[in-house]
Each structure stands twice: as structure tokens, then as C-alpha cells.
Amino acid sequence: xxxxxxxxxxxxxxxxxxxxxxxxxxxxxxxxxxxxxxxxxxxxxxxxxxxxxxxxxxxxxxxxxxxxxxxxxxxxxxxxxxxxxxxxxxxxxxxxxxxxxxxxxxxxxxxxxxxxxxxxxxxxxxxxxxxxxxxxxxxxxxxxxxxxxxxxxxxxxxxxxxxxxxxxxxxxxxxxxxxxxxxxxxxxxxxxxxxxxxxxxxxxxxxxxxxxxxxxxxxxxxxxxxxxxxxxxxxxxxxxxxxxxxxxxxxxxxxxxxxxxxxxxxxxxxxxxxxxxxxxxxxxxxxxxxxxxxxxxxxxxxxxxxxxxxxxxxxxxxxxxxxxxxxxxxxxxxxxxxxxxxxxxxxxxxxxxxxxxxxxxxxxxxxxxxxxxxxxxxxxxxxxxxxxxxxxxxxxxxxxxxxxxxxxxxxxxxxxxxxxxxxxxxxxxxxxxxxxxxxxxxxxxxxxxxxxxxxxxxxxxxxxxxxxxxxxxxxxxxxxxxxxxxxxxxxxxxxxxxxxxxxxxxxxxxxxxxxxxxxxxxxxxxxxxxxxxxxxxxxxxxxxxxxxxxxxxxxxxxxxxxxxxxxxxxxxxxxxxxxxxxxxxxxxxxxxxxxxxxxxxxxxxxxxxxxxxxxxxxxxxxxxxxxxxxxxxxxxxxxxxxxxxxxxxxxxxxxxxxxxxxxx
Amino acid sequence: xxxxxxxxxxxxxxxxxxxxxxxxxxxxxxxxxxxxxxxxxxxxxxxxxxxxxxxxxxxxxxxxxxxxxxxxxxxxxxxxxxxxxxxxxxxxxxxxxxxxxxxxxxxxxxxxxxxxxxxxxxxxxxxxxxxxxxxxxxxxxxxxxxxxxxxxxxxxxxxxxxxxxx
Numbered sequence: 143x144x145x146x147x148x149x150x151x152x153x154x155x156x157x158x159x160x161x162x163x164x165x166x167x168x169x170x171x172x173x174x175x176x177x178x179x180x181x182x183x184x185x186x187x188x189x190x191x192x193x194x195x196x197x198x199x200x201x202x203x204x205x206x207x208x209x210x211x212x213x214x215x216x217x218x219x220x221x222x223x224x225x226x227x228x229x230x231x232x233x234x235x236x237x238x239x240x241x242x243x244x245x246x247x248x249x250x251x252x253x254x255x256x257x258x259x260x261x262x263x264x265x266x267x268x269x270x271x272x273x274x275x276x277x278x279x280x281x282x283x284x285x286x287x288x289x290x291x292x293x294x295x296x297x298x299x300x301x302x303x304x305x306x307x308x309x310x311x312x313x314x315x316x317x318x319x320x321x322x323x324x325x326x327x328x329x330x331x332x333x334x335x336x337x338x339x340x341x342x343x344x345x346x347x348x349x350x351x352x353x354x355x356x357x358x359x360x361x362x363x364x365x366x367x368x369x370x371x372x373x374x375x376x377x378x379x380x381x382x383x384x385x386x387x388x389x390x391x392x393x394x395x396x397x398x399x400x401x402x403x404x405x406x407x408x409x410x411x412x413x414x415x416x417x418x419x420x421x422x423x424x425x426x427x428x429x430x431x432x433x434x435x436x437x438x439x440x441x442x443x444x445x446x447x448x449x450x451x452x453x454x455x456x457x458x459x460x461x462x463x464x465x466x467x468x469x470x471x472x473x474x475x476x477x478x479x480x481x482x483x484x485x486x487x488x489x490x491x492x493x494x495x496x497x498x499x500x501x502x503x504x505x506x507x508x509x510x511x512x513x514x515x516x517x518x519x520x521x522x523x524x525x526x527x528x529x530x531x532x533x534x535x536x537x538x539x540x541x542x543x544x545x546x547x548x549x550x551x552x553x554x555x556x557x558x559x560x561x562x563x564x565x566x567x568x569x570x571x572x573x574x575x576x577x578x579x580x581x582x583x584x585x586x587x588x589x590x591x592x593x594x595x596x597x598x599x600x601x602x603x604x605x606x607x608x609x610x611x612x613x614x615x616x617x618x619x620x621x622x623x624x625x626x627x628x629x630x631x632x633x634x635x636x637x638x639x640x641x642x643x644x645x646x647x648x649x650x651x652x653x654x655x656x657x658x659x660x661x662x663x664x665x666x667x668x669x670x671x672x673x674x675x676x677x678x679x680x681x682x683x684x685x686x687x688x689x690x691x692x693x694x695x696x697x698x699x700x701x702x703x704x705x706x707x708x709x710x711x712x713x714x715x716x717x718x719x720x721x722x723x724x725x726x727x728x729x730x731x732x733x734x735x736x737x738x739x740x741x742x743x744x745x746x747x748x749x750x751x752x753x754x755x756x757x758x759x760x761x762x763x764x765x766x767x768x769x770x771x772x773x774x775x776x777x778x779x780x781x782x783x784x785x786x787x788x789x790x791x792x793x794x795x796x797x798x799x800x801x802x803x804x805x806x
Numbered sequence: 807x808x809x810x811x812x813x814x815x816x817x818x819x820x821x822x823x824x825x826x827x828x829x830x831x832x833x834x835x836x837x838x839x840x841x842x843x844x845x846x847x848x849x850x851x852x853x854x855x856x857x858x859x860x861x862x863x864x865x866x867x868x869x870x871x872x873x874x875x876x877x878x879x880x881x882x883x884x885x886x887x888x889x890x891x892x893x894x895x896x897x898x899x900x901x902x903x904x905x906x907x908x909x910x911x912x913x914x915x916x917x918x919x920x921x922x923x924x925x926x927x928x929x930x931x932x933x934x935x936x937x938x939x940x941x942x943x944x945x946x947x948x949x950x951x952x953x954x955x956x957x958x959x960x961x962x963x964x965x966x967x968x969x970x971x972x
Contacts, residue, residue: 492943495943495944599968601964601965601968602965605965713954715958715961716954716957716958716961718961719957719958719960719961719964720957722960722961722964723875723876723879723960726879726882726883726964727875727879730878730879730882733882733886733891737891763871763872763875766865766868766869767872767953770946770947770950771950771953771957773947774947774950774951774954777947778951
């Protein structure tokens with residue numbers, strides 16, 4: 143339950159060993175480099191580094207091209223989930239550097255670039271041929287060579303026209319009138335579906351203008367024939383068909399070639415990209431430093447607890463490095479690294495999801511942990527469901543080398559579900575009311591002896607427990623805020639803002655309980671406690687207002703905030719609602735099973751199906767609800783009281799990889 | 807005439823229970839369908855760009871579906887209480903029937919409206935994860951804020967049903 147103390151390290155390294163030292167620091171994975179201010183940058187000093195970084199970025203760009211290009215072809219890509227479950231190859235950094243050699247990868251990527259070009263040539267060719275074929279299809283029955291309509295002969299020229307069927311006669315007479323005997327007009331045959339007709343017009347070159355004039359009044363469009371087509375349309379179509387076949391074959395060959403190498407090349411690319419990402423991160427950290435001719439100066443944040451490891455890792459180079467360690471200066475905000483133990487540790491990602499705690503402020507992980515597990519248990523609230531999910535998750539955790547955030551998430555879910563088993567046992571909820579609903583499960587009835595609560599028939603007790611837990615958590619929140627105020631020297635605020643509310647709220651609750659006869663406490667005493675709290679609040683909450691009237695008015699108005707606290711506590715009634723929801727959904731499923739089970743053997747089969755599908759559905763819905771609402775209670779009702787989440791995550795330079803497990 | 811009136815009075819109780827159950831399932835379910843429909847539009851939109859977001863989108867668009875389940879739940883409890891399913895040997899008077907029918911209203915109304923607004927929130931969250939898939943945790947929390955009031959509706963319906971003495 144703490145935030146790691148950070149130290150700032152300034153390190154001067156002789157350039158001859160800077161890369162080695164940075165490699166060791168990267169392997170340690172606990173130093174977050176600090177970028178220097180822009181004024182101190184002398185571009186000449188870092189020019190070689192920039193060149194190196196550019197080269198690495200080019201290599202990574204090439205890797206991105208390869209992986210994008212191969213994605214549709216590779217069949218063994220491995221899913222993100224499988225990788226998160228630890229299903230990836232192991233390499234030492236040395237071995238990885240050999241496998242991810244620049245030369246081998248460049249050969250692969252050049253080959254792939256070439257294949258990509260051939261593939262795109264073939265595909266462009268195919269689409270060009272398809273276009274030409276579509277253009278030529280209507281002309282298939284034209285008996286003349288197509289070059290009549292492009293170059294023509296010395297004496298004659300030709301045109302192709304398309305006219306609406308209704309205008310066909312008009313075209314014939316217009317051209318006949320203009321050219322008379324010298325006209326060679328050929329009408330291409332039409333089918334029933336055609337709405338227009340194609341005409342071939344061949345005429346003496348000198349009559350070209352007459353043809354144009356004759357066509358002027360008719361809505362005819364001239365059809366251009368691509369210049370590269372010389373032969374008759376029918377012959378050209380045959381030739382194009384052959385060309386398409388060749389292109390298709392060449393496309394298939396290229397695709398086969400790519401597919402043959404896709405899986406290996408894809409894997410190679412993943413290794414390559416991991417290795418060079420490590421190199422890039424290192425170079426990025428280096429560029430954050432200051433360079434002189436012989437020396438590299440870098441600064442970084444390191445958790446105090448890691449200093450010993452850092453000193454040990456760099457002890458080899460004692461003579462060539464110089465290290466100065468300082469504590470964070472006034473006004474400096476180091477990054478935040480949470481350091482929790484046991485069951486609280488996996489909760490860290492959930493805390494930082496809301497926001498990272500400010501460095502030096504309170505880390506709520508430890509306090510949130512028991513509340514979250516308990517709330518989840520109450521919301522999910524079924525021992526049968528809890529056992530099934532916890533069992534599955536435990537199996538995964540034991541069988542698979544899961545790491546990182548996924549592991550933390552699975553641990554949270556496992557513990558939460560075990561909590562649901564506890565709550566379910568205490569409320570005698572096993573797959574809803576299956577033990578009492580199905581006679582063949584009656585041997586499990588002794589489990590009922592463990593029941594202490596029956597929320598279905600006595601929801602008020604469970605509601606009381608839910609609201610009490612809410613009240614306790616809100617008080618805890620106020621106490622944390624109080625502690626933070628005291629720590630930062632603001633004792634008056636601690637007394638007035640939090641103390642006043644704690645006394646007032648406790649007084650009100652005591653007053654309520656004693657007047658309901660649930661507490662052997664004189665009502666007047668409880669009332670007096672509440673009054674003391676109220677007086678503190680009225681007297682202090684308007685302290686920033688200038689006039690006495692303003693102070694009093696704000697003080698009195700602040701009491702209105704009690705509705706906020708009331709709302710917060712009532713919000714915890716969802717623990718009962720969701721818990722009842724799980725139990726009742728289970729009960730309804732069991733009821734349906736019993737209804738159909740009476741209908742002979744088919745009914746029994748149907749009942750089993752309803753039981754399995756129904757409860758699976760119920761688990762899916764309720765587990766999501768339980769998780770989200772338990773978390774919401776922390777985020778909204780609890781964190782609202784005290785949590786300062788303006789910190790910055792600690793992001794050290796690490797050997798982080800996506801596709802391989804580094805063994806050293 | 808008197809026998810007719812007596813029969814009507816005898817049957818009006820269960821009829822009111824059925825009306826309440828029908829409202830709970832009908833309205834909460836309609837709200838859920840509406841909400842999921844709204845979220846679906848956003849989900850389909852982001853999947854045209856990146857079909858891999860299906861998993862995330864599905865979680866988010868399923869969120870407004872809970873109200874329908876709450877409605878179904880309350881309807882079942884109401885019918886069960888009145889002995890209309892499960893075969894309990896109970897008779898429901900007109901006033902008891904009216905009480906059970908009214909007890910179904912909190913989830914019917916809060917379920918209907920909260921599901922629609924939760925659907926809109928889910929749609930917004932789906933658009934958010936299309937750009938920032940790493941923020942799925944926050945994206946799930948936001949629509950749950952709307953669901954709170956359906957949870958309260960469910961709670962009140964159950965408490966009311968529990969409080970009616972037969």
C-alpha cells in the first residue's frame with residue numbers, strides 16, 4: 143500500500159561504453175529517462191544518434207510493411223490472447239539479435255517487395271484486360287479490323303456510333319443523304335434487351351466533316367476504340383482472353399510463392415520487429431541525454447529500492463561512469479510506481495485505470511482491495527457460479543504461463559469468485575436454488591446448515607448490511623482525506639472538513655438507530671453528537687467567505703451536502719439488488735427446467751440444455767454486472783472522497799517485447 | 807349478476823398481476839432492445855473500419871441488455887408470488903393483485919428509460935474504443951452509470967413484491 147520513493151540519477155558515461163551501459167539499464171527495466179530541455183540541445187552532438195534512430199525507424203517501417211503485406215497470407219499468426227497466455231517462443235537477447243539479423247531480413251523484405259510488385263503488376267494487368275474485354279464485348283460481331291476506327295487507311299476512315307433504337311433510321315437516312323454511294327454503313331445485330339444500336343460507318347477521309355455534320359442532329363455517341371487493338375474484335379477478344387489467362391497464372395504463381403514463405407517470413411518479421419523495437423527504445427532514451435565529444439550525460443528516475451540493483455549492474459564500468467543521486471526537488475513531480483503486496487498487487491491496474499495516484503499522495507490500492515473483493519462476492523453472490531469460474535481460472539493460471547496485466551486480471555477474478563463462493567454459501571445459493579429445486583440434489587441439503595441469511599425472503603437484513611458497508615467505506619474515505627490533510631499540514635481543514643462530517647454523519651446514524659430502538663443509546667445523546675457535527679460544519683464551511691453573513695449562509699447551506707452522502711450510501715444498495723438478481727435469475731432457470739422436466743425423456747434432455755445454457759448466460763451477464771458495479775462503487779462513491787489522481791505513470795526503459803519471451 | 811361480479815372480482819386480482827408482469831417485461835425489454843439498437847449502429851460503424859473490434863464492441867453493446875433481464879426477473883417473481891407459475895396454492899385478491907401489478911412498475915419505467923440512455927452512452931463508448939482500445943475499462947464504466955437507476959428500480963420492485971402479504 144504504497145508509492146515507491148523515487149530518486150533522480152544523473153549519470154555521465156564514457157561514449158565507448160554508453161551502449162553497453164544503456165543495454166544493462168534497459169535489462170534492469172527500472173529507470174525512466176528524463177528528456178532534457180530543448181535549449182541545451184546541440185544538434186551537432188546528437189547527429190550520429192539521429193542517423194542511427196532514423197535507420198532503426200526505417201527498419202521498423204520495413205517490418206511493418208512486411209507484416210501488413212503478409213497478414214492475409216500467413217496462416218500461423220498466433221492470436222494476441224494466445225500470446226498473453228504465454229504462448230510465444232523464448233529467446234535470449236543474443237539469440238534474438240542473431241535471428242533478427244538485418245541482412246537476412248533485408249533479403250526477405252527485398253524478395254517480398256519484388257513479389258509485391260509482381261503481384262500488383264499482374265493484378266493491374268488483369269483489371270486492364272477486364273476493362274478492354276468489357277469495351278470489346280458489344281463489338282464482337284463487327285466484321286472489320288479495329289484499326290479502321292483508330293488509324294484508318296490512307297483513303298478511308300471509320301467511326302463507331304451508338305444511337306438509341308428509335309433513332310436508328312434517322313441515322314441511316316442522315317448519313318445516306320450526306321455520303322450517298324460512298325457510305326459503308328454496317329449495323330451491328332441487336333438483342334431484345336438492347337435499347338441502343340451500334341453502327342460502323344466507313345467513309346472516304348475527305349468526307350469526315352460531312353459525317354460530323356450529319357451526326358449533329360442525332361443523339362448519337364461516338365465510341366472510341368483503344369489504339370492498341372488492331373485485329374477484328376472477335377480475334378482481339380480471343381487474344382485478350384489468352385492474356386488474361388497468362389496474367390491469372392502469373393498472379394497465382396506469385397501468390398503461391400508468397401504463401402510458401404508467408405509463415406516463416408511473418409515469424410521472422412515479428413522477431414525482427416521485437417528486436418529493433420528494443421533498440422529503438424534504447425536509442426530514444428539516449429537521445430534524451432546530453433552529449434559531449436567523449437561523454438554522454440543522462441538523467442533518470444529510479445525507485446529507491448532498485449538503486450542497489452542498479453549499482454550492481456553498472457559496477458563493471460566503475461571507472462568509466464560517474465553517478466550522482468538526488469532526491470526529488472521542490473516542485474518536481476516524479477513518476478508514480480505503485481508497490482503493493484499479496485492480493486492487493488493485482489488490483490493496481492484497476493486503480494491506475496481511474497487515474498495514477500499523485501507522487502507522494504495516498505495509494506488507495508490496499509484499502510480498495512478487501513472492499514472490491516467483498517462487493518464482487520456480494521453482487522455475484524452464488525457459490526455454484528463462483529466455483530465454476532474460480533475453478534476454470536485457477537486451471538488457466540496453473541497451466542499457462544500468463545504474465546502481466548492479464549495475469550493480474552485473472553487473479554482478481556479468481557479471488558472475487560472465491561468470495562462469491564463464500565457469500566453464496568452463507569446465503570445458500572448454489573446455481574440459484576438448485577439444491578431445493580431438484581430432488582436428486584437433495585443430498586446436498588446439509589450445505590443449508592451454513593446459511594446465515596436468506597436474501598430472497600429477508601432482503602431487509604441484506605440491505606442493511608449493504609448500506610452499512612457503504613457507510614463504513616465512505617467513513618474510511620473521509621478518514622483518508624483527513625489523514626492527507628494532516629500530513630500536508632492542513633490540520634484545520636482535517637478537523638473542519640472531514641472531522642465535522644464524520645461527527646455529523648455518525649451522529650445522524652446513531653440518532654436513526656437509537657430512535658428505531660435498534661441501539662441502546664439515549665436519543666438525546668445521539669442527537670447531541672449530530673448537533674456538534676452540524677455546529678462544526680456551520681461554523682467552518684463558509685470560512686473563505688469575506689462577510690459574516692456569507693460565512694453563516696455558506697455554513698448552513700453546506701449541511702445540504704448530507705443528501706450527497708445519503709445518495710452515496712444508498713448507492714450501495716446495488717449490492718443487494720445485483721446479488722438478488724443473480725439468485726433470482728438462477729431460480730427462474732431452475733423453475734423452467736422443472737417445468738419441462740415433467741414431459742418424459744425429451745423433457746429431461748431439454749431441462750439439461752436449459753440448465754447449462756441458462757446458467758452459462760446468467761454467469762456471463764452477472765459477472766459483468768458484478769465487476770462493473772463493484773468497481774463503480776470504488777471509483778465514484780469512494781474515490782470521490784479523497785483520491786488525487788494527477789500522477790504520471792512510471793514508464794521505465796525496458797526490454798519489452800510483443801512476440802517473444804526474453805529468457806535473460 | 808352477483809355471481810358474475812364475484813367471478814370478475816376473483817379473476818381481477820391475477821389479471822392485475824399479469825398486467826404488471828407484462829409491463830415489466832414489455833417496457834424493460836423494449837428499452838433494452840432500443841438501447842442495444844443504438845449501440846449497434848455505432849458498433850457496426852466502427853467495425854467497417856476495423857472488424858477486429860467486434861469483441862470490445864459486443865461487451866459494450868450488451869450492457870443495455872441487463873434491463874430486459876431485470877424486467878423478466880421481476881415478472882417471474884410476480885407470477886411466482888401470485889401462483890400463476892410454479893403452482894403455488896395462493897389466491898390473490900383485487901387489492902393484492904393491484905399491489906403486485908404496481909410493484910412491477912419501478913423496473914418497467916426505470917428499465918425502459920435507463921436502457922435507452924445507456925444505449926446512447928454505450929454508443930459513445932464504442933466510438934471511444936475505436937480510437938483508444940486500451941481504454942476499454944473506462945469505456946465499460948461510463949454506461950454503467952445509467953444502469954444504476956435500473957438497479958434501483960429492480961431493487962424497489964423486489965422489495966415491494968417481497969413486502970406484499972398474501
